[in-house]
Amino acid sequence: MNAPRMHELAQRYGDLGRGPVSTESVTSAAYFEAEREAVFKRSWLMIGREQDVANPGDYLVKRIEPWNATVVVARDRQGQLHAMHDVCPHRGMHVCGKDQRGTRRGGTFTCQFHGWVFGLDGRVVDVPDRDLYYDLDPAQLRMPPLAVDTWEGFIFVHWQAEPAQDLRTFLGELYDGYGGYFDDGFFARAGGYVADLRMNYKFYLDSSVEALHAGYTHIQNNTGQNAQSGTALYLGPGMVTLHRSHRAISAPLGIGERDLAPMEALAFKYGGPTTPYDPRVRERPLPPALNVSRLDNWAFDVLEIFPNTLIFQSAALYAVLSLWPSAVDRTRFDAQVYMPAPTNAAERVAIEYGLVSLRDVMREDLNMAEGCTDALSSGVLPEIQLSDQEMAVRHSYAVVDRLVHAYLAGRVA
Numbered sequence: 237m238n239a240p241r242m243h244e245l246a247q248r249y250g251d252l253g254r255g256p257v258s259t260e261s262v263t264s265a266a267y268f269e270a271e272r273e274a275v276f277k278r279s280w281l282m283i284g285r286e287q288d289v290a291n292p293g294d295y296l297v298k299r300i301e302p303w304n305a306t307v308v309v310a311r312d313r314q315g316q317l318h319a320m321h322d323v324c325p326h327r328g329m330h331v332c333g334k335d336q337r338g339t340r341r342g343g344t345f346t347c348q349f350h351g352w353v354f355g356l357d358g359r360v361v362d363v364p365d366r367d368l369y370y371d372l373d374p375a376q377l378r379m380p381p382l383a384v385d386t387w388e389g390f391i392f393v394h395w396q397a398e399p400a401q402d403l404r405t406f407l408g409e410l411y412d413g414y415g416g417y418f419d420d421g422f423f424a425r426a427g428g429y430v431a432d433l434r435m436n437y438k439f440y441l442d443s444s445v446e447a448l449h450a451g452y453t454h455i456q457n458n459t460g461q462n463a464q465s466g467t468a469l470y471l472g473p474g475m476v477t478l479h480r481s482h483r484a485i486s487a488p489l490g491i492g493e494r495d496l497a498p499m500e501a502l503a504f505k506y507g508g509p510t511t512p513y514d515p516r517v518r519e520r521p522l523p524p525a526l527n528v529s530r531l532d533n534w535a536f537d538v539l540e541i542f543p544n545t546l547i548f549q550s551a552a553l554y555a556v557l558s559l560w561p562s563a564v565d566r567t568r569f570d571a572q573v574y575m576p577a578p579t580n581a582a583e584r585v586a587i588e589y590g591l592v593s594l595r596d597v598m599r600e601d602l603n604m605a606e607g608c609t610d611a612l613s614s615g616v617l618p619e620i621q622l623s624d625q626e627m628a629v630r631h632s633y634a635v636v637d638r639l640v641h642a643y644l645a646g647r648v649a
Contacts, residue, residue, distance in 0.1 A: 242624075243624045244472070244473050244624065245471075245473055245476060245624045245625070245627040246624050246627065247473075248473050249478055249627055249631070252478075252627065252630050252631055252634055253630070256619035256620060256621055256622075257619060257620050257621075257622055257630060257633050258618065258619055258633075258637075259612055259617055259618060259619060259620055260618075261438065261633060261636055261637065261640070262436040262438055262439065262564070262608075262609070262612060263436075263564065263612050263613060263615060264564060265563070265564045267564070267640065268561065268563060268564035270640045270643060270644055271302070271561075271636065271640060272302050272303070273643060274639045274640045274642070274643030274644075275302075275543045275636060275639050275640065276300075276302035276303060276395075276543060276544075277302075277303065277395040277396075278395070278396075278399075278639070279394075279406070279542060279543050280383075280385070280392040280393070280394050280399070280401075280403050280406045280407075281300065281392060281393055281394070281543075281544065281545075282390050282391070282392050282541060282545045282556070282558065283296075283298045283300070283307070283309070283391055283392070283393055283558075284296050284298065284309065284390070284391045285389055285390060285391065285420075285425075286386055286389045286390070286391060287389065287420050287425075288337050288391070289309055289310065289311045289317065289337075289391070290311075291311065291339070292311055292312060292313045292314075292315060292343075293310075293311065293313070293339045293340045293341055293343060293356070294310070294311050294337070294338070294339050295308060295309060295310035295311070295332075295337070295338060295339070295340060295345075295356070296308070296309050296336070296337045296391075297322060297332045297333065297334065297335055297336045297337075298335055299334075299335055299560070299568075300393075300560065301560040301561060301562040301567075301568055302544075302560065302561050302562070303395060304562075305321055305322075305323075306321070306322040306323075306330060306332070306333075307319055307320065307321060307322060307382060307393055308320050308321075308322045308331070308332050308345070308358070308379070309384060309391055309393065310340070310345075310356040310357075310358075311356070312343075312355070312356040312357055313343060313356070316357075317384050317386070317391070318356060318357040318358060318381070318384065319381065319382040319383065319384035319393045320357075320358035320378070320379040320380060320381050320382060321379055321380040321381075321382065322379065323379060323380065324347040324349065324350075324352055324354075324379070325352075325360070325377045325378065325379070325380075326347065326349070326350055326352050326363075327349060327350065329347055329348070329349040331345050331346075331347045331352075331354060331379060332345060340356065343355065343356055344356070344361060350364065351364045352364070354378070354379055357378075358378045358379035358380075358381060359375075359377075359378045360374040360375075360377045360378055361374075362374075380397075381397045382394060382395065382396075382397060383396060383397055383398065383399050385402070385403040386403075387403060387404075387407060387411065388414055388415070388417070388418045389418050389420060390418070390556075406481075407482070407541070408479055408480055408481070408482070409479050409482075409525075410479065410482055410525065410539070410541070413523060413524055413525025413526075414523045414525050414526065415523050416521075416523060417522070417523045417526060417549070417554075418554065418574075422520070422576060423553070423554060423574040423575060423576060424574060424575070424576070424577040425572060425573070425574055426553070426573045426574060426575040426587050426590070426591060427573055427587075427591045428570070428571055428572040428573060429569075429570075429571045429595055429598070430568065430569065430570050430571075431568070431569045431602065432566070432567075432568050432569075433566070433567050433568075433569055433602055433605070433606055434565055434566060434606055434609060434610070435565065435566075435567050435602070435605040435606045435608075435609040436561070436564055436565055436567070436605070436608075436609050437544060437559035437560075437561040437567040438632065438633070438636070439604070439605035439608045439609060440546075440557075440559055440567070440569070440601055440602060440605045441540060441544075441546065441559065441632055442626075442629045442632065443601045443604060443605065444538050444540065444546050444548075444557075444601070445476075445483055445484075445485050445538060445540055445628035445629060445632070446471070446485075446625055446626045446628060446629055447469040447470065447471050447485070447487055447625070448469070448470075448623070448625050448626070449604070450469050451469060453600050453601065453604055454597055454600055469487070469488070470625060471485055471486075471487070471625060472529075474486075474528065474529035475487070475488075475529060475531070476627060476628055477528060478627070478628060478631045480635075481542035481543075481635050482539070482540060482541055482542050483539075483540045483628045483631055483632065484525070484528075484537055484538065484539045484540065485537065485538050485628060486527050486528065486529060486531060486534060486536075486537050487534075487535045487536050487537070487538070488531055488533045488534065488535055489533045489534060489535035499589055500589070500593075502585075502586075502589075503585070503586040503589040503590065504586075506582035506583070506585075506586060507582065507583055507585075507586025507587075507589075507590075508576075508578075508579065508580075508582070508583045508586070509552065509576040509583070510552060510553070510575050510576055510578065510583050510586045510587050510590060511552055511586065512535075512550060512551045512552045514552070516576075517551045517552045517576075518551065520551065522551070526549060535550065536548060536549060536550040537549045537550075540628075540632070542635060543636070544558060544559045544560065544561070545557070545558050545559075546558075546559075548594075552575065552576070552590075553573060553574060553575040553590060553594075554573075554574050555571055555572065555573045555574070555594060556571070556572045556574075557569070557570070557571045557598070558570045558571075565609050565613065569598075569602060571594075571595075571598060573590075573591055573594060575587055575590060
């Protein structure tokens, strides 16, 4: 019932080809250095939620590994967001330092090295012992600015203060498709996980936009148990959407039969709106870009926002998975999960079960990503083979290749 027709995704996306795919982009240190410039410094990067800086004086600090930089996003007293590099123009010290969120009630940041003071927009407002400097004009100095914009409550930053492409254009077809889904009145942050891993970031992206691996990699948890009936999980052409740079898949529910694990059954029975079976969840309308084929047995979507963000979306939760590479074989993985806030102890327990269950799935995919990185690091395999079901993986490699090769050739992709 779930089996696809032969090569139907290749028929729909024929321009992506059918041949082997080079492993250069996941094994070459030189290629990764080109990615820093061609991909990460020319793309809008998602770094948080507006609720993280909801009020005047609120700020967040985030390390952007592929930039070799730390950034600060702050909301000023007029409610405007500002983004800047976390670096003092005096001697180059971090002003804020490690990843954090907080509030500056006085409306300023102070560098701990020599006491220079900055406003929430990054401009210098005070320099101790100013008379000791030569022709210093503080009005001309500031923490270097970044472009900042928001979409559906998410904060994006761009390396360039005035990027050639605004956020709406960068998101393209995604921009108007998810209105209302990420409502902070329905979802609240439930928890998260952070890990530093020996992997190329693209390997984790790959496993998130194809379903063939579920019956093997995830066989010991809820996702893979479906495959124990012998029914594989395939994605039809209406369940795979490839945009110019971004991509999404929809996954069906209930492929194969299995018994619920005891804790799973309790979580579903008493979890209320933290489960997809609660009427408040089932009756909530979906935006047009979610479950685009309107599958009756829809389970979830995975949206990949180029270049490094995945959003797992179901009726009862969403999770933002960010991959921050620092080298061809090093990546920081950051997962933040959002679910309806619990109203009683049973729902709190159900949330914890959901977090642990999702953690296990992510950890299994991370294990595969580390394994692929290690196995390919010898350079013995110059190509990998992709099936029709892995068309979104092929698309991912094609997008990065297009930008990197154009950059190396001195062109704009």
